[in-house]
Amino acid sequence: MALIVMKFGGSSVGDAERMKRVANRVVQTKREGHQCVVVVSAMGDTTDDLIDLANQLTEQAPAREMDMLLSTGEQVSVALLSMAIQQFGEQAVSFTGWQAGIHTEEVHSKARITDIQPARIHRALEGGSIVIVAGFQGMTASGEITTLGRGGSDTTAVALAAAIEADVCEIFTDVDGIYSTDPRIVKVARKLQEISYDEMLELANLGAAVLHPRAVEYAKHYNVKLVVRSSFNQNPGTLVKEEATMEQGIVVSGIAYDKNVARISLLGVPDKPGQLATVFGALATEQIDVDLIVQSGVIGGLADFSFTVSLGDLQKALQVIEAIKPKVEFRAATSETDLVKISIVGAGMVSNPGVAAKMFETISALGISIQLVSTSEIKVSCVIDIARQNDVVRALHTAYGLDTSEQAFVGGPQDRR
Amino acid sequence: MALIVMKFGGSSVGDAERMKRVANRVVQTKREGHQCVVVVSAMGDTTDDLIDLANQLTEQAPAREMDMLLSTGEQVSVALLSMAIQQFGEQAVSFTGWQAGIHTEEVHSKARITDIQPARIHRALEGGSIVIVAGFQGMTASGEITTLGRGGSDTTAVALAAAIEADVCEIFTDVDGIYSTDPRIVKVARKLQEISYDEMLELANLGAAVLHPRAVEYAKHYNVKLVVRSSFNQNPGTLVKEEATMEQGIVVSGIAYDKNVARISLLGVPDKPGQLATVFGALATEQIDVDLIVQSGVIGGLADFSFTVSLGDLQKALQVIEAIKPKVEFRAATSETDLVKISIVGAGMVSNPGVAAKMFETISALGISIQLVSTSEIKVSCVIDIARQNDVVRALHTAYGLDTSEQAFVGGPQDRR
Numbered sequence: 001m002a003l004i005v006m007k008f009g010g011s012s013v014g015d016a017e018r019m020k021r022v023a024n025r026v027v028q029t030k031r032e033g034h035q036c037v038v039v040v041s042a043m044g045d046t047t048d049d050l051i052d053l054a055n056q057l058t059e060q061a062p063a064r065e066m067d068m069l070l071s072t073g074e075q076v077s078v079a080l081l082s083m084a085i086q087q088f089g090e091q092a093v094s095f096t097g098w099q100a101g102i103h104t105e106e107v108h109s110k111a112r113i114t115d116i117q118p119a120r121i122h123r124a125l126e127g128g129s130i131v132i133v134a135g136f137q138g139m140t141a142s143g144e145i146t147t148l149g150r151g152g153s154d155t156t157a158v159a160l161a162a163a164i165e166a167d168v169c170e171i172f173t174d175v176d177g178i179y180s181t182d183p184r185i186v187k188v189a190r191k192l193q194e195i196s197y198d199e200m201l202e203l204a205n206l207g208a209a210v211l212h213p214r215a216v217e218y219a220k221h222y223n224v225k226l227v228v229r230s231s232f233n234q235n236p237g238t239l240v241k242e243e244a245t246m247e248q249g250i251v252v253s254g255i256a257y258d259k260n261v262a263r264i265s266l267l268g269v270p271d272k273p274g275q276l277a278t279v280f281g282a283l284a285t286e287q288i289d290v291d292l293i294v295q296s297g298v299i300g301g302l303a304d305f306s307f308t309v310s311l312g313d314l315q316k317a318l319q320v321i322e323a324i325k326p327k328v329e330f331r332a333a334t335s336e337t338d339l340v341k342i343s344i345v346g347a348g349m350v351s352n353p354g355v356a357a358k359m360f361e362t363i364s365a366l367g368i369s370i371q372l373v374s375t376s377e378i379k380v381s382c383v384i385d386i387a388r389q390n391d392v393v394r395a396l397h398t399a400y401g402l403d404t405s406e407q408a409f410v411g412g413p414q415d416r417r
Numbered sequence: 418m419a420l421i422v423m424k425f426g427g428s429s430v431g432d433a434e435r436m437k438r439v440a441n442r443v444v445q446t447k448r449e450g451h452q453c454v455v456v457v458s459a460m461g462d463t464t465d466d467l468i469d470l471a472n473q474l475t476e477q478a479p480a481r482e483m484d485m486l487l488s489t490g491e492q493v494s495v496a497l498l499s500m501a502i503q504q505f506g507e508q509a510v511s512f513t514g515w516q517a518g519i520h521t522e523e524v525h526s527k528a529r530i531t532d533i534q535p536a537r538i539h540r541a542l543e544g545g546s547i548v549i550v551a552g553f554q555g556m557t558a559s560g561e562i563t564t565l566g567r568g569g570s571d572t573t574a575v576a577l578a579a580a581i582e583a584d585v586c587e588i589f590t591d592v593d594g595i596y597s598t599d600p601r602i603v604k605v606a607r608k609l610q611e612i613s614y615d616e617m618l619e620l621a622n623l624g625a626a627v628l629h630p631r632a633v634e635y636a637k638h639y640n641v642k643l644v645v646r647s648s649f650n651q652n653p654g655t656l657v658k659e660e661a662t663m664e665q666g667i668v669v670s671g672i673a674y675d676k677n678v679a680r681i682s683l684l685g686v687p688d689k690p691g692q693l694a695t696v697f698g699a700l701a702t703e704q705i706d707v708d709l710i711v712q713s714g715v716i717g718g719l720a721d722f723s724f725t726v727s728l729g730d731l732q733k734a735l736q737v738i739e740a741i742k743p744k745v746e747f748r749a750a751t752s753e754t755d756l757v758k759i760s761i762v763g764a765g766m767v768s769n770p771g772v773a774a775k776m777f778e779t780i781s782a783l784g785i786s787i788q789l790v791s792t793s794e795i796k797v798s799c800v801i802d803i804a805r806q807n808d809v810v811r812a813l814h815t816a817y818g819l820d821t822s823e824q825a826f827v828g829g830p831q832d833r834r
Contacts, residue, residue, distance in 0.1 A: 016473035028536060053433065053493075053497060057500045058500040061505065069493060069497065071492075072492045072496075074488075075489045076489050079483070079485035080486065082485075083479060083483075083486075084475065086475065086479055096485075099560055099562075144518075
C-alpha cells in the first residue's frame with residue numbers, strides 16, 4: 001500500500017464527463033490498495049470567467065478580494081469531484097486550503113506556503129476516505145484566504161506530498177510525460193523515463209510548460225518523488241527525482257526553446273571599473289530580469305556588451321539605459337527582437353567535454369550565426385534568429401542522438417494554474 | 418450615526434450592473450455617516466447552475482459536499498461587491514461565513530446558527546471599512562462549511578444584526594415593502610408602514626414571500642428592528658417590530674392566500690377516545706405537517722373529520738391513513754385538491770368581535786361555500802374552491818377597508834434564498 005498524491009489540472013476536470021473520468025481513475029487507484037490525496041484546479045474556464053466578472057466592476061481589483069473570488073473555483077472542483085467519487089461507491093471528503101491546514105505568508109495573489117498541518121487529512125485517510133484538496137489556495141495566520149499564483153496547484157500537490165510523506169506525487173497532464181523537446185516541432189521526440197530535478201528546472205524555466213518551476217524547486221528541496229503522466233492513459237510517464245539514471249550514451253536530456261527574448265547591446269562603453277554594476281544595478285532596481293550577458297574584448301579603451309531581457313521588459317529596459325547614459329557614457333544602444341533562445345540541457349554534460357562544441361558546430365553547419373551564448377553546468381544556451389528555430393531544434397535533436405522511432409502522444413493545451 | 422445591516426438578495430446582485438447599483442446604495446448609506454454591514458446572496462442563477470453541475474455527477478448529492486459547493490456562490494458575491502464598493506473609493510472587506518464568526522449546528526443543508534463571534538467584524542468597522550458578509554452559510558465547531566437552508570441569507574442578516582447590536586436590519590427586495598395583500602390580485606393593495614413580528618409571521622407563512630419566517634422568528638426573539646424596502650428606490654418600506662402602531666380603524670393588516678393545500682376527510686369514524694391521537698401521531702411520524710383540523714359533531718356514534726396537508730404530502734398522507742384504517746375503523750377517506758386557503762391577519766383582531774363574522778358574510782355573499790375554518794388570536798383562515806380565490810381576496814380587501822387609491826409598486830420575482 002502506498003500513499004499517493006494525485007494532481008489534476010483544470011482541463012482534466014473541465015466538464016462533468018472529464019470529472020467522472022478523473023473520479024474513476026482515483027477510485028481505481030484506491031481499489032489497488034493505495035491511500036489517495038487528490039489535488040484539483042478550478043474547472044476549465046472558471047478562473048477566466050471570474051476574472052471577467054471582476055473586470056466589469058473594477059479597474060484594479062484589490063488582491064485580497066481577487067483571492068477571495070478565485071479561490072471559489074477550486075472549491076467548486078473539490079466538492080464536485082467528491083460527489084463523483086462517492087457516486088462510484090467510495091468514501092471521499094473535500095477540503096478547502098484552510099481546511100487542509102495549508103498555511104501561507106500574509107501576501108495575496110502569489111503567497112508562498114509556510115507550513116502544512118495535515119492532522120485533518122490524516123484523520124480522513126485513516127477513516128478510509130479519499131481526500132480531495134483544493135489546489136492553488138491557503139490561509140494566513142490572520143484567517144485570510146490566499147492564492148499561490150501561477151503553478152499554484154502543482155505546488156499544493158508537492159507541498160502536501162512532503163507534509164504527509166507521500167510515496168509519490170503524480171502530476172496528471174494532457175501529455176504522456178516530459179519529452180526531449182517539443183513534439184510539435186520534432187515528431188520523433190523521445191519521452192524521458194527519468195529526469196533530475198535540476199534538468200527539469202532548466203526545461204521548465206525554458207518553456208517546456210508541463211510542471212511549474214516552483215513546484216519542482218519544492219520537490220527538490222523536500223526530495224518528493226514526482227511523476228508526470230497522462231490523465232488519458234495508463235502509460236508510466238516520466239519520473240522526476242534527485243539523480244536520474246543515466247541512459248546509455250545520452251548526455252543531453254532535452255532541448256528547450258524560449259521565444260520570449262529580446263537583445264539589447266551597448267556599443268562603445270568606456271572601459272572603467274563599475275560600469276557593469278551601474279547598468280545591471282539600474283535594471284534590477286526596476287525589477288527587470290536580465291538573462292544572458294556577454295561582454296566583448298576591449299579595443300581602444302572601449303567595449304561592447306549585450307544582454308537579453310523578456311519581450312515585455314524591453315521598452316522599460318531601454319528607458320533605464322537611456323537614463324544612465326550620462327553616467328556610463330556609451331556611444332549607442334541597440335536592440336533586437338525576433339530572436340529565440342535554444343538550450344540543450346543534461347546532467348551528463350559536465351563530465352563530457354565537447355558537448356557545447358557540438359552545439360555550435362551543428363548551428364554553424366546550418367549557416368546560422370549565433371548572437372549570444374551562455375553556459376552552466378547542465379545547460380548551454382544560444383540566441384539565434386527566430387526564423388530558423390525549428391531547423392536548429394531538429395538538427396540538435398538528431399545530433400545528440402535523441403530521435404526515436406515512436407511518435408509522441410500529445411494532447412490539447414494544458415493549463416498551468 | 419447608526420449601525421445598519423443591509424441585506425440584498427440574489428436578484429439584486431444578478432449581474433455587474435446590479436452589483437454596481439447595490440455598491441452605490443451602500444456607499445451612499447456609509448457617506449450619510451453610518452456604519453454598514455452588508456449581507457448578500459449568490460448572484461442570480463448561480464445556485465441553480467451549481468445544482469445542475471452536481472446533478473450531472475451524482476444521483477443523490479451528499480449534503481456535506483453540496484454545502485461545500487453552494488457556499489461558493491455567496492463567496493463570489495461578497496468578493497465582487499467589495500471590489501465594486503472599493504471602486505467607488507470606500508474601504509470594504511468581504512468575509513465568508515466562517516470568517517465572520519458565524520457558527521452553526523453540525524447539520525448540513527439546513528443548519529441553524531448557534532452563535533456569532535463578531536470580533537473580526539467589529540475590528541473592520543472600527544477601521545472604517547464597510548463589511549460584506551456571505552449570507553446563507555456558517556461553520557461548525559469541527560470546521561465544516563454549512564448552509565442555512567431556505568431564507569438563509571435573511572437569517573444571516575437578522576442574526577448578525579442581533580450579534581452586533583445593529584440599530585436596524587434592512588432587507589432589500591424587489592417590492593416596496595409588505596402589502597395588505599398580493600398587489601398582482603388587488604391593484605389597490607396598501608403598503609403597510611408598520612407590522613408586528615407576529616402578523617409578519619402569519620403573512621410570511623401564508624405565502625407573502627418577502628421575508629423568510631425563520632428570519633422573522635429570529636428577529637422577534639432578539640427584538641431586531643427589521644425594515645423591508647425596495648432596492649430600486651428610496652421609499653421608506655415597511656417596519657417590522659414588536660408592537661406595530663395601530664392605524665386608525667384598521668383591525669386587519671393583511672390578506673394572505675396559500676394554494677399549496679389539499680384536504681383529506683375521514684368519514685364515519687367511530688367516536689372513541691384516542692382516535693385523533695392515532696391519526697395525527699401516525700402522520701407526524703412520517704414528518705407530514707397537518708394544518709387546519711376540523712371535527713364535525715357526533716351522530717349515531719360516528720364522526721367525520723377533515724384536515725389539510727401540503728400538496729406534496731398528499732399521496733404519502735393517504736398511504737398513512739390507509740395503513741391505520743384497521744385500527745381507526747373509519748368508513749371512508751376522501752381527498753380534494755384545487756383549493757386555496759385565504760387568511761385575514763391582524764393584531765387588532767383579538768379585541769374586535771365580529772371580525773371573523775364579517776369574513777364569513779363576505780364569502781357567503783359571493784355564493785361560495787367555506788370548506789374548512791380555523792382561527793387564532795391574530796388570524797382567521799378559510800379554505801375555499803381555488804377558482805374563486807381572486808374574487809374572495811378582493812372582496813375581503815374592500816370589506817376590511819384596506820383599499821387605497823395608490824397603485825402598488827411591484828418589481829420582478831424575488832428569490833428567497
